[in-house]
Amino acid sequence: MSRKFDEHICGCFTEMCSCLIAFCIPFGTCGLQAYAINKSIGEGYVIPFVIPIFGWCIGSAINREQIRKKYHIESDFCKDCLFHTFLNPCAAAQEYREAVKVEERRV
Structure with missing residues (x-):
């Protein structure tokens, strides 16, 4: 069963x-996304931090896909690429908030 981002x-x-980090700190979006992935699937911080730097929107979309799979969120890779091309800080902040919110509910 799929759902949308909360x-x-x-x-x-x-x-x-999270928004201030994404907009004001260099590589802040990469840091937020790495934190969200580590929080959701426990993959660590290094790989999720480095992938968006070299792959930009595609790397970020790949990271976003991992979060979607973990939380059973509807998947659309093209839309994820567009979000990370035009709304990169917003998308990373959304992923961070989603991971924190879902993991807090589990505790």
């Missing part, structure tokens, strides 16, 4: 810290 792509006002 967190909206432009839901910055629900958790301002």
Whole structure:
């Protein structure tokens, strides 16, 4: 069973810290995404941090796909590439908020 992200792509006002990191810190989006992947599937931080740097939107979409699989979220690789091309900080902040929210519910 698939679902959609609970967190909206432009839901910055629900958790301002992640948005400030994504927009104001160099490679902040990579850090947020790496944290989200580590939080959701426990893969560590290095690979998820480096993949978007070299693969830009495709690498970020691959990371996003891992989060989607873990939380059974509807998948659309083309849409993920577009989000990370035009709304990269927003997409990374959304992934971070989603992973934190889902993992907090499990505790």
